[in-house]
Amino acid sequence: MNIKNKDLNLLLLFKVLYEELNVSSAANRLNLSQPALSHKLNKLRHEFADPLFVRAARGLTPTPKAISISAEILQLVSSLEGFYQHQSGTDFLTQADRLVIYSTDYIESLLLPDLLALLTEQAPQVQLVMRHTQGTLPKQQLERGDCDLAIAGFYRDLPESFYQQKLQTEDFVVLMRRQHPFAKQQLDLERYCQARHIVTTLTGDLDGLVDQELAKSGLKRQVCAGLSGFLSPAHIVDKNDVLLTCLKSVADIAQKANPDLLINTCPVALPQVQISQVWHSRTQDDPLRRWLRQQIHQLLTLLNTS
Numbered sequence: 001m002n003i004k005n006k007d008l009n010l011l012l013l014f015k016v017l018y019e020e021l022n023v024s025s026a027a028n029r030l031n032l033s034q035p036a037l038s039h040k041l042n043k044l045r046h047e048f049a050d051p052l053f054v055r056a057a058r059g060l061t062p063t064p065k066a067i068s069i070s071a072e073i074l075q076l077v078s079s080l081e082g083f084y085q086h087q088s089g090t091d092f093l094t095q096a097d098r099l100v101i102y103s104t105d106y107i108e109s110l111l112l113p114d115l116l117a118l119l120t121e122q123a124p125q126v127q128l129v130m131r132h133t134q135g136t137l138p139k140q141q142l143e144r145g146d147c148d149l150a151i152a153g154f155y156r157d158l159p160e161s162f163y164q165q166k167l168q169t170e171d172f173v174v175l176m177r178r179q180h181p182f183a184k185q186q187l188d189l190e191r192y193c194q195a196r197h198i199v200t201t202l203t204g205d206l207d208g209l210v211d212q213e214l215a216k217s218g219l220k221r222q223v224c225a226g227l228s229g230f231l232s233p234a235h236i237v238d239k240n241d242v243l244l245t246c247l248k249s250v251a252d253i254a255q256k257a258n259p260d261l262l263i264n265t266c267p268v269a270l271p272q273v274q275i276s277q278v279w280h281s282r283t284q285d286d287p288l289r290r291w292l293r294q295q296i297h298q299l300l301t302l303l304n305t306s
Contacts (some may be wrong), residue, residue: 020057082285096125097196106230135202142280201226
């Protein structure tokens with residue numbers, strides 16, 4: 001099949017329609033009138049011998065054919081856009097765009113103060129949207145383009161079409177208030193199991209890594225509450241005789257805000273946590289998103305050495 005007979009702009013139309021699933025939004029994004037977009041959509045449908053996008057209760061919905069070819073088309077268009085934008089040096093920093101990062105409140109607290117300042121200075125037309133990762137890799141969102149980057153310490157077994165980069169490695173520690181009954185004693189394994197604990201649970205499961213390690217030795221701790229974030233538990237520790245097993249940087253943030261909190265070595269032998277950023281191959285060569293990943297890596301490297 002000869003490519004000279006193909007209108008490659010139709011692939012861009014497919015990408016925008018697939019991402020927006022709304023005719024008006026797609027037309028505005030492509031700077032087309034709705035009749036002009038409808039004309040191009042008819043050509044696109046003829047090209048692939050399929051309706052591709054049909055009307056739904058709200059906007060459009062992709063057909064099975066559209067879903068099956070979406071990943072390859074999105075990657076093709078992204079590579080072409082990256083190629084042309086790369087030829088224009090740093091012009092991509094002046095363009096209007098939106099970056100969506102799935103992560104946790106903990107990562108937000110580390111990154112956003114410096115990252116937002118950096119975007120304001122170097123890419124002022126770019127909007128940043130943070131969404132909660134809910135304890136799992138947002139695989140479909142990354143594939144569809146609803147997510148540009150996912151950052152956390154619990155992503156495992158990535159598909160082949162995904163990339164990842166290690167950002168930092170952290171140890172677990174135990175946070176308690178100065179008035180805790182064990183504050184003036186060595187926090188050994190026996191006292192650790194006797195104490196009441198609060199945990200962060202993004203999935204609602206209270207049986208976490210600590211509990212699994214304790215169970216290997218036939219031990220169990222007393223978990224009295226599970227919370228949906230990494231930062232709010234520190235406020236509860238400040239007012240209650242409970243322990244919080246958390247990452248060292250989370251404990252550092254809490255202690256900086258409240259010097260009465262104490263950081264102890266964790267008596268349970270836990271593996272280190274590797275914080276990584278993950279992205280889909282469709283954005284591998286996009287200059288803005290490549291620049292974003294580089295800035296995040298540099299910012300966390302500076303935080304780790306400061």
